[in-house]
Amino acid sequence: EAYFSASRRLSGLRALVTSGPTHEAIDPVRYIANRSSGRQGHAIAAELARQGAEVTLVSGPVTLPDPPGVNTLHVNSAREMLQACEGALPVDIAICAAAVSDWRASEEAGQKIKKDGKEPPALKLCENPDILARLSASGAKRPRLVIGFAAETSDIAEQAAAKRQRKGCDWILANDVSAESGTFGGPDNRIILIDDQGQEDWPRSSKDAVAQRLAARIAQAFDRPHR
Numbered sequence: 001e002a003y004f005s006a007s008r009r010l011s012g013l014r015a016l017v018t019s020g021p022t023h024e025a026i027d028p029v030r031y032i033a034n035r036s037s038g039r040q041g042h043a044i045a046a047e048l049a050r051q052g053a054e055v056t057l058v059s060g061p062v063t064l065p066d067p068p069g070v071n072t073l074h075v076n077s078a079r080e081m082l083q084a085c086e087g088a089l090p091v092d093i094a095i096c097a098a099a100v101s102d103w104r105a106s107e108e109a110g111q112k113i114k115k116d117g118k119e120p121p122a123l124k125l126c127e128n129p130d131i132l133a134r135l136s137a138s139g140a141k142r143p144r145l146v147i148g149f150a151a152e153t154s155d156i157a158e159q160a161a162a163k164r165q166r167k168g169c170d171w172i173l174a175n176d177v178s179a180e181s182g183t184f185g186g187p188d189n190r191i192i193l194i195d196d197q198g199q200e201d202w203p204r205s206s207k208d209a210v211a212q213r214l215a216a217r218i219a220q221a222f223d224r225p226h227r
């Protein structure tokens with residue numbers, strides 16, 4: 001009860017959020033993954049719901065609990081994530097915070113790959129579908145506001161601006177994921193937001209605070225002032 005008593009500025013809006021890593025199977029016991037914890041995406045889903053939005057969260061494998069008041073769908077691979085996202089349309093807002101594996105094994109072995117005394121096996125990879133780009137180009141079903149993240153280790157603002165163009169999304173939240181930054185899996189984030197007006201630097205803060213700031217900016221974009 002008390003949890004939902006905050007001003008519900010986003011009520012009546014539908015949102016889709018992706019979060020976490022994906023796992024791409026190599027064989028029945030092995031997979032390709034990454035260090036994403038899902039903390040930022042889950043925090044965003046929770047905050048949008050708290051502000052009254054109807055939220056679908058499509059989550060890769062994480063150790064976090066499902067956020068309260070959020071319809072959470074659990075997937076493993078990028079292809080499953082894409083399918084779940086397309087099934088959640090239409091929405092007003094899509095936020096892609098997942099660290100989707102760029103590649104998967106081109107062939108998933110049906111049996112556990114064994115050491116057979118010869119050369120180690122060569123992993124052949126192929127590219128996964130780009131969920132953010134697909135949502136940005138979903139025609140009549142395109143969400144009115146599509147937001148992506150950009151994980152960069154150098155020239156952060158420049159690379160993120162190029163990524164925004166490439167993906168066709170409206171806003172990009174760029175963050176520094178270099179090893180020194182401690183962002184991946186850590187509690188904090190330092191964001192540079194890029195939209196069609198330019199760039200906005202947000203101070204380093206907790207992932208919850210980033211979620212609040214983003215929710216406020218979304219409310220503004222939909223002309224939902226504080227009541």
Ligand code: CTP
Pocket residue numbers: 018078096097098099100101102128129130131132133147148149150151152163
């Ligand atoms: N993304 C996605 N599907 C993919 C890859 C990325 O939806 N297959 C989304 C991420 O959720 C994020 C944005 O695209 O919102 C940018 O992800 P990022 O990994 O930074 O960019 P890539 O385009 O994959 O480029 P690269 O990793 O080579 O920098």
Ligand code: CA
Pocket residue numbers: 100101102
């Ligand atoms: Ca990537």
